[in-house]
Amino acid sequence: MGKKLIGSVGLTDTGVPDDLLTTKGDTHGFSSTNARIPIGDNDQVLTADSSEALGLKWATAGGGATVEIAERSQTGSFTTTSTSAVDVTSFTITKPDITDGKCFSYATFAAYNDDNSTTNTYFLDDNGSDVAVGMTQEDGGSGGYANNNISLVDLSVADGNTLKIQMLVSGGTGVCYGNNTYTVPKLVAFGVG
Amino acid sequence: MKYNLIKKTSCDDPVLCSHNIIEKLESKLNCKLHADKKNDMVNGSLSIYHSNLEHQITIDFYDKNEEPNSKHATIFKKLNDIPTESEIKKIV
Numbered sequence: 001m002g003k004k005l006i007g008s009v010g011l012t013d014t015g016v017p018d019d020l021l022t023t024k025g026d027t028h029g030f031s032s033t034n035a036r037i038p039i040g041d042n043d044q045v046l047t048a049d050s051s052e053a054l055g056l057k058w059a060t061a062g063g064g065a066t067v068e069i070a071e072r073s074q075t076g077s078f079t080t081t082s083t084s085a086v087d088v089t090s091f092t093i094t095k096p097d098i099t100d101g102k103c104f105s106y107a108t109f110a111a112y113n114d115d116n117s118t119t120n121t122y123f124l125d126d127n128g129s130d131v132a133v134g135m136t137q138e139d140g141g142s143g144g145y146a147n148n149n150i151s152l153v154d155l156s157v158a159d160g161n162t163l164k165i166q167m168l169v170s171g172g173t174g175v176c177y178g179n180n181t182y183t184v185p186k187l188v189a190f191g192v193g
Numbered sequence: 194m195k196y197n198l199i200k201k202t203s204c205d206d207p208v209l210c211s212h213n214i215i216e217k218l219e220s221k222l223n224c225k226l227h228a229d230k231k232n233d234m235v236n237g238s239l240s241i242y243h244s245n246l247e248h249q250i251t252i253d254f255y256d257k258n259e260e261p262n263s264k265h266a267t268i269f270k271k272l273n274d275i276p277t278e279s280e281i282k283k284i285v
Contacts, residue, residue, distance in 0.1 A: 100218035
């Protein structure tokens with residue numbers, strides 16, 4: 001019976017000196033010959049740089065994006081008979097304040113009006129006066145007024161302004177439901193910079 | 194004149210809850226706090242946050258007459274005698 005070959009035998013000589021790496025954290029580099037890349041400072045990262053002799057260097061990591069989220073859910077329902085805009089109570093949050101940042105804001109809720117011949121209008125109000133976005137929920141006609149899911153979406157500056165939902169009705173009683181079965185009433189501002 | 198009241202109560206139907214309060218206010222104060230159609234005349238409005246166990250009630254009686262404009266399609270008519278907060282609390 002012949003001999004069996006077991007384990008890592010027959011490897012070729014790589015030519016890497018055994019004493020190339022001398023310090024904890026050192027790593028192996030190469031240009032035209034094998035070379036040592038000494039360990040960098042704490043919190044540095046190894047990054048490619050073609051101007052370096054070995055094409056690599058240790059450098060301070062760049063800062064990642066700043067992300068902040070503000071959100072609030074509504075628990076109770078809100079009703080109004082106002083034909084001019086009023087704040088939907090509890091739907092108020094402060095946008096993230098990020099230098100040169102942008103803010104994606106959205107509101108979701110379920111709404112209804114008890115009078116089929118009327119409309120509800122909603123606003124995503126920015127800073128108490130600047131209406132970011134709005135929409136009007138038309139009357140339900142002969143088929144009755146639908147209990148619609150409403151979404152208001154806006155992209156603005158992440159400036160720390162106050163966001164709130166406002167609504168008005170052309171008649172009847174408008175409702176913004178809390179604890180709805182299908183829609184969790186929520187106002188969210190997602191800031192990135 | 195805007196009044197903000199807190200009422201310790203709960204409700205299952207916010208529309209019915211609002212209707213009940215409007216009916217009491219409109220009948221006892223001889224005023225109109227809701228529009229039946231787009232160009233209706235109103236003396237004010239009623240808004241309620243129906244929080245569990247506690248309702249935040251805002252009753253707004255308009256301070257001046259206003260024709261329809263870009264902010265509202267209804268006619269605002271000021272009541273000759275705007276009720277006091279204590280009068281409203283007794284009704285609500």
